[in-house]
Amino acid sequence: MSKTLFDKVWDSHVVRKIEDGPDVFFIDRHLIHEVTSPVAFVGLKSRGLSVLYPERTFAVADHNTPTINQHLPVQDPLSANQLKTLEDNANEYGISHWGLGHQNNGIVHVVGPENGITLPGATIVCGDSHTSTHGAFGAIAFGIGTSEVEMVLTTQCIMQPKPKKMRISINGPLSKGVTPKDVGLYIISQLTTSGATGYFVEYAGDVFENMTMEGRMTVCNLSIEMGARGGMIAPDEKTFEYIKGRAKTPKGADWDKAMIYWKTLKTDDDASFDKELTFSASDIEPMITYGTNPGMGMGISKNIPSAESVEGGKATYDKSLAYMGYAENEQMIGKKIDFVFIGSCTNGRIEDFRAFASIVKGRKKADNVTAWLVPGSHIVEAKIKEEGLLDIFEDAGFVLREPGCSACLAMNDDKVPAGKYAVSTSNRNFEGRQGPGSRTLLASPLVAAAAAVTGVVTDPRELL
Amino acid sequence: MAYDKFTTLTSTAVPLPIENVDTDQIIPARFLKATKREGFGDNLFRDWRYNGDDTPKEDFILNNPIYTGKILVGGMNFGSGSSREHAAWAVYDYGFRCVVSSFFADIFKNNCLNIGVLPVQISPEFSAEIFEAIYADPKTELEINLEDQTITLLSSGTKESFDINGYKKGNMLNGFDDIDYLQNMKSEIETFTESRPF
Ligand code: SF4
Secondary structure, eight states: OOOOHHHHHHHTTEEEEOTTSOEEEEOSEEEEOTTTSHHHHHHHHHHTOOOSOGGGEEEEOOTTOOSSOTTSOOSSHHHHHHHHHHHHHHHHHTOEEEOTTOTTOBOHHHHHHHTTOOOTTOEEEESSGGGGGGGGGTOEEEEOOHHHHHHHHHHSEEEEOOOEEEEEEEESOOOTTOOHHHHHHHHHHHHOTTTTTTEEEEEESHHHHTSOHHHHHHHHHGGGGGTOSEEEOOOOHHHHHHHTTOTTSOOHHHHHHHHHHHTTOSOOTTOOOSEEEEEEGGGOOOEEEOSSSTTOEEETTSBOOOGGGSSSOHHHHHHHHHHHTOOTTOBOTTOBOOEEEEOHHHHOSHHHHHHHHHHHTTSOOOTTOEEEEOOSBHHHHHHHHHTTHHHHHHHTTOOBOOOSSGGGTTOSSOOOOTTOEEEESSSOOOTTTTSTTOEEEEBOHHHHHHHHHHSBOOOGGGTO | OOOOOOSEEEEEEEEEOOTTOBHHHHSOGGGOOOSSSOSGGGGTTHHHHBOTTSOBOTTSGGGOTTOOOSEEEEOSSBTBSOOOTHHHHHHHHHTOSEEEESOBOHHHHHHHHHHTOEEEEOOHHHHHHHHHHHHHOTTOEEEEETTTTEEEETTTOOEEEOOOOHHHHHHHHHTOOHHHHHHTTHHHHHHHHHTOOO
16 A cells, blocks of 8 residues: 555554554654653653663753753753753763763754654654654654653553644745745745644755755744644655764664665555645745734735634734734734844754854944844854854954753743743744743844844845 | 543633633743753743732632632634643643643644543533623632533533543543553563554
């Protein structure tokens, strides 16, 4: 029977099918971090269970780490306790641990691919919904809850009903200034935040084929924001090129064997999906969000839509705009901003910093803007320095911070104050996401850079 | 962590007719720093429930003593956003055993089922009727029968059935969880692992 890419990877990981129930689903690689794992270990201990395959789990500290002075003890006692708990648990159970200060440390979804933990045809889970990022490699990757972290630790399996399948195809050339982030935000704006609930998405078409691996990661990362369980892209030569020789990828004969398998990982011509959507690349312009969920996005040159033209209740829409301090039909261009954040597992990779540099080069940071430049990992940080981007940033009045999730969820000190506006390259603009009362405008690194140097929402195409 | 069995529940309900209630509202990220599963109920809907100085916001429904109960009735697309199970813990720890909505976000629903909170998905029409009934009389009760998979608005007798897969239903009825199940098939898992290429 013909199968989709998703079917092929899913079906090969089913240990047992339960009648009128979920599949017992095998997990190849498991990432854990300090926030969602401690209670899982408490559960293990209280039941007297062990970790079945410690070599399949990787611990990384990222969610509440500080982004300055990482060499000093962590100030916040609660954060320090979580970081210590992660380290202790990892040591106790023989799990590799990349803590604060480790050369491989960074955001878990940046670090995984960088170190070859992420592989085509693998199943990857983590107690963080943006685990969907790893789907860029043709893996099935999704976020899980803490109970499931406990299951994976002790049995390497979770119980999952197989999601439905959706394919999103986009063809045609992307216009100037349109980045993978804009493609992702555009899709979410078309589907709404619940439009793909219950589905696993495959992205297809030349827009994704022509994207770099980092661009594909950005798109897959955002899959969760339209409700999808995850998103994936068929592996190709670019994928193999990217992973080859990385620390944890198979080597020698194992690599050759894996390649034979990986080359079979594409959707068969006559395989079918539960839902198919097609968009045209030429309809996408640089995007920005104006509301309090990632589906409330629009082309940057447009006006904020009126309540009648958006799906959902008017009351919720009004509440959202009131929170943002915006009104229907207003322009976003020219809106004053206070903060700019470039980073996160969505846009914290080297290509994102190159894009940011392409606009700030030779310009100056606007005086009214506080900017946080937070690399996704130490490896990204090192590249920024190596490629001379740091000099460009410093000349323009920016400071580079140390890696971590930072203002993406504001668990550390990188919080946007109440009422202030931040243009952010992260993935969520929920009320208070970047600090109580903070107002978030999601956008690409180019839009963030344009805002950083002008102090207002600016069309980056004018500065390119 | 196994939980109490769930068979039937008859209770008043707290209405929260807001759409797209996301996990950052259910439990803001700054409260995720615990290393034990305790006390999350205090911070359920923290920023809607309290002002910056920790005084309660009078107009938020959880601060209104006339609305109480073990059932939370939410708006469409409840629980979108993060995979943090803390959101489900906060709901449970506050005292809710059941969340009713016309649509749930996937991971949140899954997390609820894993920890003993029953998500009940109903039609938008029924949802509207329930909200109206509770506002008219906060003592209005809902009856949830897991065995029969039905939810009834007792004041009008309106009844709907809801979906839950047979396996999860069995777990909830017996207070079992997935770990109990998986532990019993470890040797099958170990054999499977040997066949994995990486
Ligand atoms: S950067 Fe944000 S979305 Fe990504 S892993 Fe960290 S908190 Fe989650």
